[in-house]
Amino acid sequence: MANKSFNVVDELIEAFPGVPPDDLCKALVGYLEASLPEILRSLELPPIVSPVRRKLESLRIKRLRRHERSRAERSHTEYDTFISELYLLRRQLDGLHDSCTSSEYAISDGNTNRARQERYFAGYQDGQTSRRFPEIEIEREALFRSPEVETPPGSFQPYVALYPVREELPAPNVTIDIQTQQRIVTDKLFADVTRTLEMKLVEFALRTGKISNYELVTQTDVEIPEWKRIVVKMISKGTMFDEKIELWDELDGIVRRSFDRLKQYSPSDSEALNSINRNLFLRMELI
Amino acid sequence: MVFEPLQFLEVASRILKDRNYEEEPRWRTAISRAYYAAFLTVKKRLEEWGYSFADVHRLHRDVIDGAMKRDSTMGNKLETLFNHRVDADYMVQAFIPPELAKNCTRLSELIIKRIEETKAKQ
Numbered sequence: 237m238a239n240k241s242f243n244v245v246d247e248l249i250e251a252f253p254g255v256p257p258d259d260l261c262k263a264l265v266g267y268l269e270a271s272l273p274e275i276l277r278s279l280e281l282p283p284i285v286s287p288v289r290r291k292l293e294s295l296r297i298k299r300l301r302r303h304e305r306s307r308a309e310r311s312h313t314e315y316d317t318f319i320s321e322l323y324l325l326r327r328q329l330d331g332l333h334d335s336c337t338s339s340e341y342a343i344s345d346g347n348t349n350r351a352r353q354e355r356y357f358a359g360y361q362d363g364q365t366s367r368r369f370p371e372i373e374i375e376r377e378a379l380f381r382s383p384e385v386e387t388p389p390g391s392f393q394p395y396v397a398l399y400p401v402r403e404e405l406p407a408p409n410v411t412i413d414i415q416t417q418q419r420i421v422t423d424k425l426f427a428d429v430t431r432t433l434e435m436k437l438v439e440f441a442l443r444t445g446k447i448s449n450y451e452l453v454t455q456t457d458v459e460i461p462e463w464k465r466i467v468v469k470m471i472s473k474g475t476m477f478d479e480k481i482e483l484w485d486e487l488d489g490i491v492r493r494s495f496d497r498l499k500q501y502s503p504s505d506s507e508a509l510n511s512i513n514r515n516l517f518l519r520m521e522l523i
Numbered sequence: 524m525v526f527e528p529l530q531f532l533e534v535a536s537r538i539l540k541d542r543n544y545e546e547e548p549r550w551r552t553a554i555s556r557a558y559y560a561a562f563l564t565v566k567k568r569l570e571e572w573g574y575s576f577a578d579v580h581r582l583h584r585d586v587i588d589g590a591m592k593r594d595s596t597m598g599n600k601l602e603t604l605f606n607h608r609v610d611a612d613y614m615v616q617a618f619i620p621p622e623l624a625k626n627c628t629r630l631s632e633l634i635i636k637r638i639e640e641t642k643a644k645q
Binding site: 278419455457458459460463465481484485488489492514517518519520522523 | 584
């Protein structure tokens, strides 16, 4: 395989004698990088083996001799890892993977220090927490709370929750604009703040059931272009003006208190947190 | 005689109901006046509390930042009103319904009430 690829380079060098080989190699690498994602997207991926089938296979291979068993186990592990990596890659290419936009991406870089970890978990202090996929948390909770319920005979379906799921409030839609996302990726403190903020916003929406949309944007001004502020736009449908104001003020209190908590966990960042806090505005849609 | 910013709020409330003018210019003017009523009142109170706003080019920003430091719920509202005022004054393509103008006027009232309450407590 390696020889073949070298032959391709040799053939290219022969075909374009006037071009330096380094430039040809760079062009080839560029071409491969550009076309690989498309190839991966169009590949028909083999199915992910169901956990039930995998379990049955693992029971079956227990009867094999040790070296055959370990070979089979290794091949299963390699297959599962490879296939799940391919699926993950495809999801990332489609922009669907959680880490593409979440602040968690910046956090899970393996370089977290203690203050940072504490700041990271500060958002979880209030008991129930939900974030990007809050319905999953609620479903999980419901599963643990009603273990006594039995399913009727013959109704078993794999990959479906066995127990009745508590009726859930609709999760709000949270979007983050590109400029804010870029800052999340480059500024770890800001990433922690937005992560906590996102949790608080979603929790609030789930608790009240009155907020349908949040949008985090970096706002610039037509009159003062250098004035950049972080704005959380909120939409509350079906509420009257007075109720909107109440929701708005209540959420503001929650958000500002979360900054106090972050400061407690990471006192060295107090100054920077104050600066982010002062430049963060909550804006309720008034119509 | 010193101009009283509350008079802007009165103009905003009156123009909302005044059918002598075309509708959209009324909504836009009401939003703009409502903002200035709140902005000037907040500025005046902040100056009484020792804030100074020397740089004219940063005036709106500095007053909103000052309001934010003092009371974030008030800062949020003034910033929101400021943003609607920019839309009303500059963005000809912006959709400005009458409810928005009415709610901006009410928001301005709330900001003014809030800052006067803060002053009374001192």
